[in-house]
Each structure stands twice: as C-alpha cells, then as structure tokens.
Amino acid sequence: MKLTSEIRLENLDLLVKEAGGVTELAKKAGYKQPSYLYQIINRTPVQNGKAKNIGSIMASKLEEAMNKPKGWMSQEHRKKAESNAVYLGTMEPWDNSTPIGEDEVEVPFYKEICLSAGNGFSEDIEDYNGYRLRFARSTLKKHSISPENVVCVTADGNSMEPVIPDGTTIGINKGDKSIKDGKIYAINHDGLLRVKILKKRPGNKVLIQSFNSLEYDDEEVNMEDINVIGRVFWWSVLD
Known part of the structure; x- marks a missing residue:
C-alpha cells in the first residue's frame, strides 16, 4: 500500500x-x-x-x-x-540502409549543432551532416506538422532541466513560429541559438524563461531582438 x-x-x-x-x-x-x-x-x-x-x-x-x-x-x-495503455508493437533497430515504411518519414538531424539550454552560443543551423531521424507520418499529420518543416538538434546545458535535460534530442517545427504563451521554442537571440519558454508581453516584448529558474533568471527582450526558428514539439533522452 x-x-x-x-x-x-x-x-x-x-x-x-x-x-x-x-x-x-x-x-x-x-x-x-x-x-x-x-x-x-x-x-x-x-x-x-x-x-x-x-x-x-x-x-x-x-x-x-x-x-x-x-x-x-x-x-x-x-x-x-x-488503463488506457495499448500495445504498440516491439522496437526494431534500423539504420540508413533500412527501407522507409509506408507511414515513415525521415527528417534531418543536425547532430553537431546544439541549441543552448543555458546561456547560448553562436552556430549556423543550416550546417547539415547527413544524419536523419524517423517519425511516423501519421503522428506528424495528427499534430498538423508538415515533415518538410521538421528538424532535430541537441539541447545543451541545464537551464531547461528537469523537463529537457542536457543532451536531449529535440524536434523543431519550423512551420510554427507564432508565439503561444508558455510553449517551448528554438530561437536565434542575437546570434545565439537557444531553446526557451516564450511569453508575449505588452510593448512588443517577449519574456524568455527557463524551467531551471533557480539558476537562470527571466529575460525580457524586444520582439525584434529574437528570431523564432520554430516550436519545440518533441524531445527524447536516454538515461
């Protein structure tokens, strides 16, 4: 008991x-x-x-x-x-030579690029190394996400812990740039790539927040100071 x-x-x-x-x-x-x-x-x-x-x-x-x-x-x-749990089948290993299934789609994984979950760093998100991850096409469609708008990167730092730990792989929907208060976004902040919680504020300002508020203070910036790359819709981490 x-x-x-x-x-x-x-x-x-x-x-x-x-x-x-x-x-x-x-x-x-x-x-x-x-x-x-x-x-x-x-x-x-x-x-x-x-x-x-x-x-x-x-x-x-x-x-x-x-x-x-x-x-x-x-x-x-x-x-x-x-009680709502259902059997979805077994996990199967795959690599680049494994044929893509009818309900699968591959998206680019910028493995060498990290979006800071800390203070940020400068990098070009368009640098591409050929790595790819697979998603169910039906799952993306269910959430109104176009496969061509999806990219995956790695979160670096501890500012988004415990929700997004250091080293987490995150999925970004580049087709969703409209800020919804409290959602997580990948942003380019004055040349720094970051993953943060965003909230709109009066006077065309944006509040940038971290889950780890003990170590990272909120930041209020002008809307024009950031470029929203897209909304973080998925993340995965191995412990």
Whole structure:
C-alpha cells in the first residue's frame, strides 16, 4: 500500500501537467517562485539530508488552486490513466540502409549543432551532416506538422532541466513560429541559438524563461531582438 507522501507526489505530477508546467502551477497556487515545487519534484535533499514532502497545508493549497475537491491530493488517480495503455508493437533497430515504411518519414538531424539550454552560443543551423531521424507520418499529420518543416538538434546545458535535460534530442517545427504563451521554442537571440519558454508581453516584448529558474533568471527582450526558428514539439533522452 502506498504512503500518503508517495500518492501526493504522484498527484503533484498530474497537477503540473494539467496546469501547463511547474511555473504555471506555482502561480496558480500563489507561490512567487516555482523553486519550492521543483525541490519537491526533484526530491532535493534539505534538512538532515531528507527531501521535502507535501504536507496537509500545501496539499489543500494545491487542491484549491486547481479546483480539486478536498482530500484529492491524498487519493490515487493514476489507475484510470494507466488503463488506457495499448500495445504498440516491439522496437526494431534500423539504420540508413533500412527501407522507409509506408507511414515513415525521415527528417534531418543536425547532430553537431546544439541549441543552448543555458546561456547560448553562436552556430549556423543550416550546417547539415547527413544524419536523419524517423517519425511516423501519421503522428506528424495528427499534430498538423508538415515533415518538410521538421528538424532535430541537441539541447545543451541545464537551464531547461528537469523537463529537457542536457543532451536531449529535440524536434523543431519550423512551420510554427507564432508565439503561444508558455510553449517551448528554438530561437536565434542575437546570434545565439537557444531553446526557451516564450511569453508575449505588452510593448512588443517577449519574456524568455527557463524551467531551471533557480539558476537562470527571466529575460525580457524586444520582439525584434529574437528570431523564432520554430516550436519545440518533441524531445527524447536516454538515461
């Protein structure tokens, strides 16, 4: 039988997804900075080397912020979601000589180019080395993504952790450059290629944010100071 502390941690993950991220959940719950929630999610050791847990007061605060009934944080809610799992088949190795399937499409993977998830660096995204990754054409179509607009690169740095760790491969839709608040984008910021959360601000300005807000402060810049390469729609990492 699971402990209440374990159940609350699982439910915190559900609330983060429902709110659209840790930062958004922190705002809804009235926390000025999301760092406290990050410490709980990451099980960061604090006093006596022990990680923080979600107490009753915090649980009630989160329930109220997300319009959940009293006691919701202490009840299991994952069973229903897990029952939706379906068998998709086995994983099969492939290389450049493997024929492309009917529902497959290959996209360029700029393996030697990294989009900074830190302070950024200068590079030309059009440098191409011949590497490619495969996506299901039907999956891209479901999300209204044209295969010819997709490129993959590597995220470098820790500013987008824990969501996008250092070394993560990310997929960029170059056909989606319109900023939607809270979404992740690949941008060229004054010659630096970066992957960041963007939010529009009054006066034709843009707020640039990192998931790792403990180490990286928000930046507000003029819209003309950045060039949106495209929206990050997919990421994958091996641990």
